[in-house]
Amino acid sequence: MFANPVSAALRAGAICVAVLFFNPAQAKDDDCILDRCADRLPPKTQPAPAPQVQPEAKTEARESGGFRSGAPSSNFDFYVLALSWSPGFCDSVGGARDQCEPGRGHGFVVHGLWPQYEHGFPSDCDGPRSPSRIALERANGVFPDERLALYEWRKHGTCSGKSPSDYFADVSRAWEAVTIPAPFVRPTRDQTFTPIDIERAFYNANPRLRPGMMAVACRRDMLEEVRICLSKDLREFRVCPEVVRHGCRQREISVPAPL
Known part of the structure; x- marks a missing residue:
């Protein structure tokens, strides 16, 4: 019988292709599976695309306790x-x-007005990094110095959804909404209090302030700060369980007199 010339040609071509692509060195690597051969893959020439910020990022930030730079602003629950x-x-x-x-005699001063979530907080959001001179003038007499005002704007104010001028105006409104209790207005001697004593003094001086709406912060058995929670519109004090939970747990703390 005569061989089919087409079939013979196809078989010949298949043999040539097999010879052309056969690599004896590769035959030794038949047991290379999954990532065991990763070091032999050609290097990637294009980086993976950066992830896009999605609305779900707010939930992730609440779980992690913070936000990276570029987070969307104004998506928060209340102020501290x-x-x-x-x-x-x-x-x-x-x-x-x-x-x-020494000689300034500062007692309580504004540290900052911080946007907060019920769990966690945003920080370093998108916004102008250097407020205008007109905006910074609104911070005069509210923050103890301009350097602190600038730092607080960049870390916290950018997450308020406000312009620098409006944010500093809000800081002033919040400061004016709180009455400092008499024992902490120009004291002339060092004092000692329990954290709850300090809270009660603030409750008595601010009738709308209730337990669960503020916390005392201490360090080295010394009063460092009080943190008071307010609604986003700054019209009301409000409860803030997570802030309260992180309050001072010392039995007594010292309150040195201003110098």
Whole structure:
């Protein structure tokens, strides 16, 4: 019988292809599976695309306790007005602040107005990094120095959804909404209190402030700060369980007199 010339040609072509692509070295690597051969793959020439910020990022931030730079602003639940007790705060930072200079006599001063989630907080959101001179003038007389005002804007104010001028105006409104209790207005001697004593003094001086709406922060058995929770519109004090949970747990703390 005569061989089919087409079939013969196809078989010949298959043999040529097999010879052309056969690699004896590769035959030794038949047991290379999955990622065991990764070092032999050609290098990637294009980086993987950066992930896009999605609305779900807010939920992730609440779980992690913070937000990376570029997070969407104004998506928060309430504010915390942080008021530093200058002698205790300056002791913790080593006095490297204008508010810590001897003779200034600072007691409670504004540390910051912080956007908060029920769990966690945003920080370093998108926004202008350097507020205008007109905007910074609104911070005069509210923050103890301009350097702190600028830092607080960049870390917290950018997450408020406000312009720098409006944010500093809100800081002023929040500060004016709180009455400092008499024992902490220009005291002339060092004092000792329990954290609950300090809270009760603030409740008595601010009738709309209730338990569960503020916390006392301490360090080295010394009063460092009080943190008071307010609604986003700054019209009401409000409960903030997570802030309260992180309050001072010392039995007694010292409250040094301002210098």
